[in-house]
Amino acid sequence: MTVGVGERKHAEAYVLAQVEGTREEALVELERRARRHTPEHPRSPKRRRLFRESDGFLLVIDGAWQSFSTRFTVAELLDDSAAPAPPPAEAAPPEAEADSAGAVPAPPPAPPVERYADGVPVRPAWWGRTDLP
Secondary structure, three states: OEEOOHHHOEEOOOOOOOOOOOHHHHHHHHHHHHHHOOOOOOOOOOEEEEEEEOOEEEEEEEOOOOEEEEEEEOOOOOOOOOOOOOOOOOOOOHHHOOOOOOOOOOOOOOOOOOEOOOOOEOOOOOOOOOOOO
16 A cells, blocks of 8 residues: 655555455455555545456545555465464374274364454454464
């Protein structure tokens, strides 16, 4: 997104959210966020335009003197150097062992995550974790 004004105007990148699902589901969520986005600048917008691109959206807002843009892009996370380490592998509990047919029962479903209206979790996933610095 464009931040700053005048000669100090520059672009900064942020990760808005991570979506588990298909690319189409991610694009639907991204469009919803792009339509509701209200950037800091311009403070008195005169015109607002939302464009669709192959991988996302481009929001251009014209102010009294300058235009500001925000690019919303769907991207697949391939690597994260700051991702938490996976938990160590432990022995499977007796109830998780294979039955006589060799099938392993599916793990129980994860509890539902409470979310705000914009889709952001009320309690961050890292909250209460002891493996983080």
